[in-house]
Amino acid sequence: MSNAPFTTDPIRTAIALAYTNRAFVADELLPRVPVGAPEFKYTVYNKGDRFTLQETMVGRKGRVNEIEFGGTEAAAMVADYGLEDPIPNHDLDAAKNTNYDVRGNSTELLTELIMLDREKRVADVVQDITHHLYNETLSGTDQWSDTANSDPIAQISDALEAPMMRPNTMVLNGVSALALRRHPMLLKAFHGSLGDAGMVPLAFIQELFELDRIVVGRARYNSANKGQTLTLTELWQNHCALLYINPHATPSKGITIGFTATHGRRVAQTRRDPDIGLRGGLRMRVGESVKELVVADDVSDLFRNVI
Numbered sequence: 001m002s003n004a005p006f007t008t009d010p011i012r013t014a015i016a017l018a019y020t021n022r023a024f025v026a027d028e029l030l031p032r033v034p035v036g037a038p039e040f041k042y043t044v045y046n047k048g049d050r051f052t053l054q055e056t057m058v059g060r061k062g063r064v065n066e067i068e069f070g071g072t073e074a075a076a077m078v079a080d081y082g083l084e085d086p087i088p089n090h091d092l093d094a095a096k097n098t099n100y101d102v103r104g105n106s107t108e109l110l111t112e113l114i115m116l117d118r119e120k121r122v123a124d125v126v127q128d129i130t131h132h133l134y135n136e137t138l139s140g141t142d143q144w145s146d147t148a149n150s151d152p153i154a155q156i157s158d159a160l161e162a163p164m165m166r167p168n169t170m171v172l173n174g175v176s177a178l179a180l181r182r183h184p185m186l187l188k189a190f191h192g193s194l195g196d197a198g199m200v201p202l203a204f205i206q207e208l209f210e211l212d213r214i215v216v217g218r219a220r221y222n223s224a225n226k227g228q229t230l231t232l233t234e235l236w237q238n239h240c241a242l243l244y245i246n247p248h249a250t251p252s253k254g255i256t257i258g259f260t261a262t263h264g265r266r267v268a269q270t271r272r273d274p275d276i277g278l279r280g281g282l283r284m285r286v287g288e289s290v291k292e293l294v295v296a297d298d299v300s301d302l303f304r305n306v307i
Contacts, residue, residue, distance in 0.1 A: 013268045023219040024115050026122035029171060030292050031247050032262045035078065040261055042251035042295060044072040078263045081117060082287025083110045088277040103284060107268045110286035114266070119219045121292055123235045125258070126171060126243070131294045132302040134162045144179045145307040153185050155303065156209055156242070165244040165255060165299040168212040170205075172306075173236035177216045179307045180205065180240075212245075240306045244299035258294040 055065050085106045095102045129135050136159070141149035160167055172180065180186060181200045189208060190200045202214050217236030224231040246256035266288040274280040 088281040134301040137304040159301040167242035171241040240303040263289040
């Protein structure tokens with residue numbers, strides 16, 4: 001083992017990189033973009049560059065009209081996120097003659113908690129009204145839970161046309177997705193005049209609104225204080241976000257609602273610790289360096305409290 005306090009464990013790092021949880025959608029909404037250093041810069045484009053009419057006619061001996069594109073360079077820095085798990089040598093020795101991988105299990109659990117924290121950060125960003133120039137808080141008869149009076153088809157179709165770039169992704173939590181799928185307006189659009197009972201496939205809703213995808217966030221977390229009874233709470237609230245996501249955008253090119261700057265890759269590290277229990281032990285550490293950013297607040301729309 002290296003003399004460094006923590007050494008990277010290639011096998012555990014592979015587990016940390018490969019481990020996924022289908023409930024997490026953070027990487028779909030704010031895609032990871034590698035940056036070359038912890039401190040990095042990104043471009044905030046001049047919105048008028050792409051929407052201002054220009055004189056393009058050229059006279060027989062005239063000069064071609066010249067324009068200049070611009071943008072503002074902004075700076076940011078990734079933050080380090082990590083957790084450790086102390087494993088007593090007693091546990092390591094006990095597992096030697098079994099099929100139980102103590103280190104691998106620790107790496108998976110630490111990775112899941114790292115991902116859960118990232119999911120919470122992304123959910124907070126996506127559902128923050130200050131990150132959406134276009135937004136509306138529904139109440140009373142406008143909420144989808146009022147199936148007799150609300151009209152989600154009109155609400156969503158109108159909202160999709162408001163932003164500078166038409167959103168291509170819808171984000172909902174599980175109960176809001178169910179409310180939309182069961183809404184009489186959607187059922188009639190799906191069945192025609194054959195009835196308004198049942199549930200509409202998400203694929204139909206995606207096609208109806210001409211979206212690239214619908215993302216349903218179902219992750220939960222324990223919102224109880226330490227030592228109190230487990231209380232599972234939805235990370236994604238009863239909102240509907242309509243986002244324009246460009247998976248090919250980089251910090252210097254391409255318009256998108258946001259991205260996640262990633263420096264290096266997620267790693268798993270180990271070090272010996274003589275102060276764990278009577279016989280010492282091993283510390284497992286998993287972490288990554290990332291920064292979630294919203295870079296365009298006018299390519300999205302947010303409906304709050306849809307139910």
